[in-house]
Amino acid sequence: MPHEVTPEDLSAYLDRELDAAALAGVAGHLASCPECAALLQRLKGASAAFKKHGLEPAPEGMVFRALRARRRGGERGAPRRLGFAFAMAVIVVVVLAGGVAFKRFMPQVFEQIQGMIGKAAGSLGR
Amino acid sequence: MTEEEMVQRYGRMVYNLALRLTGDRDEAADLAQDALVRALRGWRGFRGEADPGSWVYRITLNCWKNSLRSFKKWKVLRFFAPEDSEEVLSEPRDIPGPDPSPEQEAQAAETRRAIAKAMSGLTPEERAVLVLRELDGRSYPEIAASLGIPLGTVKSRLARARMLLAEALSAEEEPHAP
Numbered sequence: 001m002p003h004e005v006t007p008e009d010l011s012a013y014l015d016r017e018l019d020a021a022a023l024a025g026v027a028g029h030l031a032s033c034p035e036c037a038a039l040l041q042r043l044k045g046a047s048a049a050f051k052k053h054g055l056e057p058a059p060e061g062m063v064f065r066a067l068r069a070r071r072r073g074g075e076r077g078a079p080r081r082l083g084f085a086f087a088m089a090v091i092v093v094v095v096l097a098g099g100v101a102f103k104r105f106m107p108q109v110f111e112q113i114q115g116m117i118g119k120a121a122g123s124l125g126r
Numbered sequence: 127m128t129e130e131e132m133v134q135r136y137g138r139m140v141y142n143l144a145l146r147l148t149g150d151r152d153e154a155a156d157l158a159q160d161a162l163v164r165a166l167r168g169w170r171g172f173r174g175e176a177d178p179g180s181w182v183y184r185i186t187l188n189c190w191k192n193s194l195r196s197f198k199k200w201k202v203l204r205f206f207a208p209e210d211s212e213e214v215l216s217e218p219r220d221i222p223g224p225d226p227s228p229e230q231e232a233q234a235a236e237t238r239r240a241i242a243k244a245m246s247g248l249t250p251e252e253r254a255v256l257v258l259r260e261l262d263g264r265s266y267p268e269i270a271a272s273l274g275i276p277l278g279t280v281k282s283r284l285a286r287a288r289m290l291l292a293e294a295l296s297a298e299e300e301p302h303a304p
C-alpha cells in the first residue's frame with residue numbers, strides 16, 4: 001500500500017514541526033492508515049523512552065571545575081604548551097652559553113671538537 | 127544570564143551532548159570541560175546573536191571536531207589500549223528514581239539496553255540531534271543553528287534515530303510478549 005507520508009513526516013508531526021499544509025496532509029493520512037498510526041505510536045514510544053532514560057548525570061564537580069579554570073584565566077592544555085616552550089628555550093640558552101664558555105675557557109678542546117665535527121661533516125658530504 | 131547561570135543551566139546538557147558525540151564517558155568529561163571553559167571565556171563577547179543554548183552547543187560541537195583532528199595522531203597508541211567504549215555505552219551508571227520495584231528495575235534495564243543498542247547503530251551526528259531534541263526540547267531551527275546543518279537534515283537524522291530506537295525497543299520487548 002502506498003503511504004504518502006514518510007517516517008520523517010511522522011517524526012516531525014510528533015514534534016509539531018510541520019507547516020499547516022503538511023500537518024493537514026499527515027493528519028488526514030493517519031486517520032485512514034492504521035499502519036502509519038501504529039508507526040507514529042512506536043516513534044512516540046521511542047521518544048518517550050529516550051527522554052526518560054537517555055539523560056545521564058554530569059561528572060561531579062564539572063561545573064565548579066570549569067568556573068575555577070575560567071577564574072584562573074587558563075585553558076587546559078595551554079599551560080602545558082607554555083611549559084614546553086619554556087623548557088625548550090632554557091635548553092637552547094644552556095647549550096649556547098655552554099658552547100661560548102667552552103670556547104673561551106678550553107679553546108684547544110673546542111678546536112679539537114670543531115675539527116672532529118668538520119671531518120664528520122666532510123665524510124658525510126662525500 | 128550571568129556566566130555562572132549559563133554553565134549551571136547548560137553544563138549537564140553539554141556533558142550529555144559530549145557523551146553522545148564521543149560514546150565514551152572519560153572523553154565526554156574532557157570534552158564537556160573544554161567546551162564549558164571556552165564558553166565561559168567567550169561569554170563576555172557573546173551578544174545574544176543566537177540563544178545561549180545554540181551558542182554553547184555549537185562550541186561543544188567545534189571542540190569535538192577539533193578533538194577528532196588531534197585524536198588521529200593518537201590512533202596508533204589507542205590501538206594498543208583496551209577497547210571499552212562499547213561497554214560504556216551499554217552500562218549507564220545512574221540509578222533510576224527512589225526505590226523502584228524489581229520489575230520496574232528490570233524494565234528500566236531493558237530499556238537502557240535497547241537505547242545503548244540503538245546508539246551504537248547511529249552516527250555521532252544523529253545522536254547529537256536526538257539529544258538536543260529529546261533531552262533539551264530544542265526546536266528544529268535551534269538544532270539546525272546549533273549543529274550548523276539544514277532543517278531537512280535535522281528532520282531526517284531525528285527520524286532515523288527514533289526509528290532505530292523503536293526497533294531496538296521492540297526487539298528488547300519481544301521475548302516477553304505472550
Ligand SMILES: [Zn+2]
Pocket residue numbers: 002003004005029033035036037
Ligand atoms: Zn500510511
